[in-house]
Amino acid sequence: MILDIAIWAVPFGIVGGRLYHVITDWQLYFGPGGSGLAGAVRIWDGGLGIWGAVALGALGAWIAARRHGVLLPPVADAIAPGIALAQAIGRWGNWFNSELFGAPTDLPWGLEIAERYRPDGYEQFATFHPTFLYESLWLVLVVLVLVWADRRFRMGHGRVFALYVLLYTLGRLWIEALRIDSANTILGLRVNIWMSVLVALGALAYLVLSSRRRPGREENLLRPGVVRPVEGAPTASPGSVG
Numbered sequence: 001m002i003l004d005i006a007i008w009a010v011p012f013g014i015v016g017g018r019l020y021h022v023i024t025d026w027q028l029y030f031g032p033g034g035s036g037l038a039g040a041v042r043i044w045d046g047g048l049g050i051w052g053a054v055a056l057g058a059l060g061a062w063i064a065a066r067r068h069g070v071l072l073p074p075v076a077d078a079i080a081p082g083i084a085l086a087q088a089i090g091r092w093g094n095w096f097n098s099e100l101f102g103a104p105t106d107l108p109w110g111l112e113i114a115e116r117y118r119p120d121g122y123e124q125f126a127t128f129h130p131t132f133l134y135e136s137l138w139l140v141l142v143v144l145v146l147v148w149a150d151r152r153f154r155m156g157h158g159r160v161f162a163l164y165v166l167l168y169t170l171g172r173l174w175i176e177a178l179r180i181d182s183a184n185t186i187l188g189l190r191v192n193i194w195m196s197v198l199v200a201l202g203a204l205a206y207l208v209l210s211s212r213r214r215p216g217r218e219e220n221l222l223r224p225g226v227v228r229p230v231e232g233a234p235t236a237s238p239g240s241v242g
Contacts, residue, residue, distance in 0.1 A: 001068055005075060008064035009057045016056020020049030024184060024191050046097070050087070051195055054165075069226035073158030074218050080164040081146045087168075088139035094132035102129025102178035109133070119180055129178050138171035156217030162206045169200035 022029055022040045025047070029040040039045070058076070065072045094100045098117040104110075110127030118125065142164060150160050173196045183190045 001070070002075070002079065004068065005061050005064040008060040010060070012060025013053040013057030014043070014048070016059075017048035017050065017053030018043050019056070020052025021047040023052075024049060027184075051192075051199065054083075066223070069223055070221045071218060071223055073161070074156065074221050076158050077150070077156065077160035080161040081143045084139045084142045084146065084164055084168065088136045088143070091132045091136040091139070095130070100132060100179060100181055102131040102134075102175075103180050105129045119182070122180065128180075131175050131178050134178075135171065135175050138175070139168065142167045142171070154217050157210050157214045159207055159210055162203045162210070166200055166203035166207065169196040169203065172196045173200075 018041075027034060028047075029035050029037070035042075058072075061075060061079075062072050065075050095111075098113055101111055101113060104122060104125035105127060107127075107129075109130065111130035111133075112127050115123055122128075145167060146160055146164055149155060149163060155163070173193060176190055176192045176196065179190075183192065185191065186194055
């Protein structure tokens with residue numbers, strides 16, 4: 001079932017990630033000298049935003065879950081650690097592309113960047129914070145915390161996914177602050193920092209409210225009103241809450 005849901009979620013996520021990138025960096029495509037609509041759809045040239053990917057990917061997963069007659073929250077909980085691990089692996093693409101690194105640093109693990117990849121004003125520096133490495137390690141830690149927390153507290157109703165969102169955004173806050181690549185800002189802060197704050201607050205609110213209203217795990221993975229058995233899904237006795 002997860003593979004069937006992925007057929008919907010992954011394409012939706014790719015489109016959402018691209019839309020977020022184009023909207024938040026619109027000047028690259030529709031500003032003076034921009035590459036226009038043709039450049040906006042050339043996804044192979046790079047440019048995906050995790051916020052849009054998760055948002056639209058969730059929509060695709062919801063559509064697929066409805067088609068299967070199952071609830072979305074337990075599906076989201078099941079895939080949350082995998083999403084975090086996939087992000088941890090994907091961040092290494094920034095190393096191969098010599099992109100999205102942080103401020104100059106003399107630390108032993110500083111990343112050496114060729115001069116042609118250094119932003120304007122930083123040509124005299126040779127080593128920079130490997131922010132992709134920080135984020136990758138942070139996400140591996142998030143995976144471990146998610147697995148531990150779910151086993152320890154028997155989380156359910158989408159709270160594992162909400163915890164993933166909360167932990168990721170907390171890490172993204174300080175990692176984003178280190179980056180020196182060009183980005184649009186609001187009140188002097190990068191757009192992704194504002195987005196991290198808003199998404200983190202939303203995830204925290206969901207965790208608190210959901211824990212109070214629906215403690216424990218779901219008793220049934222089927223949507224209310226769906227009576228057909230789902231392969232691999234536990235069923236509940238008649239009258240139980242879905």
